[in-house]
Amino acid sequence: MLRFDIAPVCSNAYRFHAAVTLAVSALYFFTPYKWLAVILALGGLLRGFVSPHKCPSYLGFSALTRKLGLAKPINAGAKMFADKLVAIAGTIMLVTWLLGSEIGLIPAAVLMVFAFIDLISGFCAACWAYAMWYKVRSAA
Secondary structure (H helix, E strand, C coil): CCCCCCCCEEHHHHHHHHHHHHHHHHHHHHCCCHHHHHHHHHHHHHHHHHCHHHCHHHHHHHHHHHHCCCCCEECHHHHHHHHHHHHHHHHHHHHHHHCCCCCCHHHHHHHHHHHHHHHHHCCCHHHHHHHHHHHHHHHC
């Protein structure tokens, strides 16, 4: 569950990522700029499957939160799981757009809802599900 092989990440930097996810998903949903889903797919892929510390946007947001005195380090595991889900949703959005399908609006709407909740409250539903999965799995 906990990722000790990767340095902790800043939860407030991830709130900036929630704002980016919300903005890109809204642009995908409400405008003809469907190609923007590549931002979600590639960013989620890099942060979720490689390391958040290799992502230029995370490094920038992390530096900003440190400079503002808002750095709040947390374990990287749950946030990386959330990024994996964003990578999958962004890829679905991009591929369905390239195939001429409107199905990509579904993951865009889901991302908008959960990114908005994370942005305004700091509650990460994917992080909660990640922790719950390990609690349930260890109890069995």
